[in-house]
Amino acid sequence: MLRVESLSKTFGKGSTNEKLALNEINLSLQEGEFVTIIGGNGAGKSTLLNCISGVYEIDEGRIILDSKDVTSDPEYKRSRHIGRVFQDPLKGTAHDMTIEENLAIAFAKGKPVGLQSGVTKKDTTLFKERLELLDLGLENRIRQKVGLLSGGQRQALTLLMATIIKPRLLLLDEHTAALDPTIARKVLSLTRKLVSEEKLCTLMITHNMKASLEYGTRTIMMHGGKIMMDLQGEEREDMTVDRLIEQFEKRSGAELDNDRMLLS
Amino acid sequence: MSVLVLLGSIELGIIYAIMALGVFVSFRTLNMPDLSVDGSFVLGAAVSAVMSLNGHPFLGLGIAFIAGCGAGSITALLHTKLKIQPLLAGILTMLALYSLNLKVMSGRANIPLINKATVFKPFEGIILGGYDYSKLLFSLAVLTLLLLLLLLFLKTRLGFVLRATGDNDQMVRALGVNTDLVILVGLALSNGLVAVAGALIAQSQSFVDVGMGIGMVVIGLASVIIGEVVFGVSSLLRRLIAVILGSILYRLIIAFALDIGMPPTDLKLVSAVIVALAMSMPILKKRFL
Ligand SMILES: Nc1ncnc2c1ncn2[C@@H]1O[C@H](COP(=O)(O)OP(=O)(O)OP(=O)(O)O)[C@@H](O)[C@H]1O
Numbered sequence: 380m381l382r383v384e385s386l387s388k389t390f391g392k393g394s395t396n397e398k399l400a401l402n403e404i405n406l407s408l409q410e411g412e413f414v415t416i417i418g419g420n421g422a423g424k425s426t427l428l429n430c431i432s433g434v435y436e437i438d439e440g441r442i443i444l445d446s447k448d449v450t451s452d453p454e455y456k457r458s459r460h461i462g463r464v465f466q467d468p469l470k471g472t473a474h475d476m477t478i479e480e481n482l483a484i485a486f487a488k489g490k491p492v493g494l495q496s497g498v499t500k501k502d503t504t505l506f507k508e509r510l511e512l513l514d515l516g517l518e519n520r521i522r523q524k525v526g527l528l529s530g531g532q533r534q535a536l537t538l539l540m541a542t543i544i545k546p547r548l549l550l551l552d553e554h555t556a557a558l559d560p561t562i563a564r565k566v567l568s569l570t571r572k573l574v575s576e577e578k579l580c581t582l583m584i585t586h587n588m589k590a591s592l593e594y595g596t597r598t599i600m601m602h603g604g605k606i607m608m609d610l611q612g613e614e615r616e617d618m619t620v621d622r623l624i625e626q627f628e629k630r631s632g633a634e635l636d637n638d639r640m641l642l643s
Numbered sequence: 644m645s646v647l648v649l650l651g652s653i654e655l656g657i658i659y660a661i662m663a664l665g666v667f668v669s670f671r672t673l674n675m676p677d678l679s680v681d682g683s684f685v686l687g688a689a690v691s692a693v694m695s696l697n698g699h700p701f702l703g704l705g706i707a708f709i710a711g712c713g714a715g716s717i718t719a720l721l722h723t724k725l726k727i728q729p730l731l732a733g734i735l736t737m738l739a740l741y742s743l744n745l746k747v748m749s750g751r752a753n754i755p756l757i758n759k760a761t762v763f764k765p766f767e768g769i770i771l772g773g774y775d776y777s778k779l780l781f782s783l784a785v786l787t788l789l790l791l792l793l794l795l796f797l798k799t800r801l802g803f804v805l806r807a808t809g810d811n812d813q814m815v816r817a818l819g820v821n822t823d824l825v826i827l828v829g830l831a832l833s834n835g836l837v838a839v840a841g842a843l844i845a846q847s848q849s850f851v852d853v854g855m856g857i858g859m860v861v862i863g864l865a866s867v868i869i870g871e872v873v874f875g876v877s878s879l880l881r882r883l884i885a886v887i888l889g890s891i892l893y894r895l896i897i898a899f900a901l902d903i904g905m906p907p908t909d910l911k912l913v914s915a916v917i918v919a920l921a922m923s924m925p926i927l928k929k930r931f932l
């Protein structure tokens with residue numbers, strides 16, 4: 380489904396702040412796998428997702444999506460098969476446009492963009508149905524500007540936009556980190572619901588150790604631009620947060636930055 | 644202020660409103676400060692003058708639009724393909740257009756169109772109270788048509804994507820659309836409208852001067868901002884109409900300033916002050932109200 384082959388990425392090559400962010404990463408995802416990614420600050424988690432989605436050009440390696448080499452495809456082309464939700468709730472929506480208009484753009488993914496009507500009656504009906512799933516009452520506010528929504532509402536909407544045309548791959552970069560805990564939980568369970576209903580192949584970065592084991596089918600731990608640990612199956616089922624931290628410190632030889640990692 | 648001066652200002656306001664709509668597309672919709680406007684305005688005027696000299700004033704409006712689109716595309720390509728900042732890309736196009744406009748005008752710094760075919764000629768003679776309404780009415784018809792087309796366009800899928808690109812280009816790319824292409828379409832459309840305004844001004848004044856575009860961007864921006872402040876931004880249609888009313892209001896302010904004895908050479912200074920005031924409105928409000 381997704382194959383990342385010896386992917387390396389260095390920022391600021393040749394400058395004094397040269398930084399090796401990804402060091403020969405290899406990763407292979409099966410159909411329908413839901414992978415959670417954890418790791419300390421600067422581990423390279425976001426960089427990995429940004430390289431997969433084409434935000435950054437990579438230095439070495441290959442990215443293969445559905446047995447097609449997309450390494451040299453620009454971001455917008457890859458996006459037709461990839462859904463994304465960012466950490467910053469402002470990044471996923473156009474705040475000066477209505478909920479309906481935002482969804483219409485998402486719904487046009489992969490379709491020709493020309494002088495056809497931006498949103499039809501049929502679209503609106505479908506959007507309302509989908510918005511009802513969020514259980515946030517947004518279906519009654521479809522003509523309101525997204526700028527009026529709270530961060531949590533926006534993330535839920537962005538999640539809907541990222542999946543309204545079923546993507547081959549869903550990338551979530553700490554998409555609940557900016558939300559308060561109650562809303563964060565709601566968006567997370569919504570994520571689980573959408574992912575399992577549509578059997579979406581998903582990569583989700585989280586700084587919540589507990590959530591990393593609770594959600595998904597596989598957990599990856601990153602450190603210093605490398606994958607330190609790849610948990611799946613029974614090994615993962617038997618894993619606890621405490622043992623996960625212990626393992627991390629043993630393998631990386633570093634202390635986990637507890638201030639940012641949510642341990643429970 | 645006499646009624647004739649008043650009507651004259653409204654007439655000018657209507658023609659310049661077409662330019663202001665163009666400026667609205669780049670500054671507000673795409674959120675890109677595009678300074679090529681000063682050049683594409685003259686380009687439209689020059690193209691239209693040459694077409695008039697050859698007896699095709701109406702065709703000239705269409706060709707002016709296309710020429711403007713071309714100018715906007717250059718700015719877009721400088722920015723998207725060569726990664727030049729939007730401001731600088733616009734300045735480069737503007738500068739290049741100065742030479743190009745002179746070429747269009749066969750090296751002359753100005754072209755008079757007295758007694759030549761213009762788009763207004765066929766309608767001349769709609770006189771009431773000593774004022775010939777032909778220019779005002781024909782310009783209003785063109786403006787209304789362009790307003791409707793622009794409104795319809797902004798409600799198409801491409802229009803949605805255009806607005807979203809100005810709002811959040813990262814989101815648009817994440818949704819699979821090539822934002823470089825969207826910027827190209829937006830700047831082409833913007834400068835196309837500006838060029839049509841230039842063409843109509845040339846036809847209306849029966850005169851083109853290579854320097855007539857200086858400060859156009861500022862005037863366009865002034866119209867957009869005055870419109871927003873005075874007439875509101877609640878819906879898309881309202882925003883577009885606000886731009887038009889802003890342009891007319893701007894002309895009335897200028898006419899008033901001239902009326903109370905300001906020398907015409909101070910006009911650009913006044914324009915700059917109006918824009919500076921209007922743009923700092925939010926801060927001024929906070930400070931002093
Ligand atoms: N655009 C950039 N330019 C330069 N350096 C960068 C850039 N993006 C990331 N880096 C560097 O690359 C390294 C990996 O960063 P990355 O954002 O991938 O970490 P992360 O695992 O997502 O961390 P966090 O948990 O803080 O989000 C860091 O050292 C960071 O400073």
Ligand SMILES: [Mg+2]
Binds near residue numbers: 424425426
């Ligand atoms: Mg990160």
